[in-house]
Amino acid sequence: MEVYNWTVTAEQEAERIDKLLTSFEGWSRSQVQQWIKEGAVTINEQAVKSNYKVAEGDQITLTVPEPEPLEIKAENIPLDIVFEDEDVIVVNKPRGMVVHPAPGHYSHTLVNALMYHCKDLSGINGVIRPGIVHRIDKDTSGLLMVAKNDRAHESLVSQLKAKTTKRLYKAIVHGVIPHQHGTIDAPIGRDKKDRQSMAVTDENSREAVTHFTVLECFANHTYVQCELETGRTHQIRVHMKYIGFPLVGDPKYGPKKKTVDIEGQALHAAVLGFVHPRTGEELEFEAPIPAEMEEVLRYLRSM
Template sequence: MERYEWTVTNEQQSERIDKLLTNFDESWSRTQTQAWIKDNHVLVNNEKVKSNYKVNEGDVIRLEIPELEQLEVEAENIPLDIVYEDSDVIVVNKPRGMVVHPAPGHYSGTLVNALMYHCKDLSGINGVIRPGIVHRIDKDTSGLIMVAKNDQAHESLVEQLKAKTTKRLYKAVVHGVIPHQHGTIEAPIGRDKKDRQSMTVTEENSRDAVTHFTVLEVFDTFTYVQCELETGRTHQIRVHMKYIGYPLAGDPKYGPKKKTLDIDGQALHAAVLGFIHPRTGEEMVFEAPLPADMEELLHYLRTR
């Protein structure tokens, strides 16, 4: 068990305890620190506190990080659409329906299971459950994802994501006709109080989120758009497009309850991925064509 202790400085006073903890180590997310606080792994002056506690100068913060449950993740011979691979990184075109890494209810059939069969040298920064995983895309979102083969590459790619220098373009079909060609959605995203499995635009316990979009094609009651991520929050495009009144077609969580188009999951595809190679410094950009179900969807909308 890892143990830490800090004393709050004058500059840090009045900061929320959950947010303050994320500043001590950038790999700790707000969600993770809130879980530690809830489970009493964080004490302030030897007293239990809540996540919204605002610290005072001189407060002594003690954190004990519990041991992670050890789970064996098995390598599985699952076909992968590998767009690029070298000794440092792999770029994979993930199919719709595949979970990125093991989680409760999904301990097999994931991208990680497939990667562990394909190669034995994945970075260990995220531990046994998420080896090599630098970022994620949702189960029912298809498209490009980058994976690190060693810790140096992992750290470089994570820093690029934090610095907002990676290129991530998505193609999506949304409900409604967007009347303008371009737009930027700048709205913070956090956990939905009414549904803890969903995200929403909120000022409370949220993180800044920015999505830029461009209209590619307009149909009678739908719009085909390209979205560019400036940040990478959970469900960001899905939440932001719903927020401005144009939810993704087929989205079972954020779209209309009644299914309107024949597609299994949200019509969202990570089409372009760009980053600086962590070893060579070369600028690399990859593209993945639309999956067949989205091509069929667009053909239906153009000809119906």
């Protein structure tokens, strides 16, 4: 059990307590809200609600409870491990695999496989997401970094928040992009018309920035590389749709009429770079696009 104490400064005054706490150590907002609900957060020795707005001089205390024992079942599922040491695992996740258990997907996830392979994973995200620092969608393939202890987890999350990690994706989109490079700076939040989807919106949104470079153009499609400056849910998929070039095969944000034979969006996390949390060494890894995307590129080149 760890206890944290802070004193609210003048610059932090009027900030919601749940939002303020997420800025301190890189915890997720949902995790902070759960701790508040459980009474683990007090201000001036009094329990508060998530929407409490702090005042200068407030004394904040957070008592982080011990992680619950893991109850998710370990499964002997093969993993494509690109790098591993005592602190970090870098995995090349296949298309079709869910990252962590969730309603409807309590087995056959990356977490189930990791738990079989590795007995030590960070407990910061609790029983459902041990070790998971960031996610990619089920039908997005590619590189993920996983923390094997809490120290590594906190370091990797801090790097993500500071925008110092390197995350390059490769994607195939509908339409021919007329310029070589571009930056999409458009906030992303829940779609008001469909709460299961994300959209570019000014309402309850968060900053989202994607840089892209055209790799190859075809008759009606473009092969692009996207670099994430931020990491919002479905960010590349939403941003490319927003500028009129939705991802090929995307069942949620792409055109309803299927033009290319691929299951799920043509999106791959190709390059991942970060500073090792213990040694300080700059690490960078690359994974080739999966066979399904290679097949789509061959088809488009032959048209």
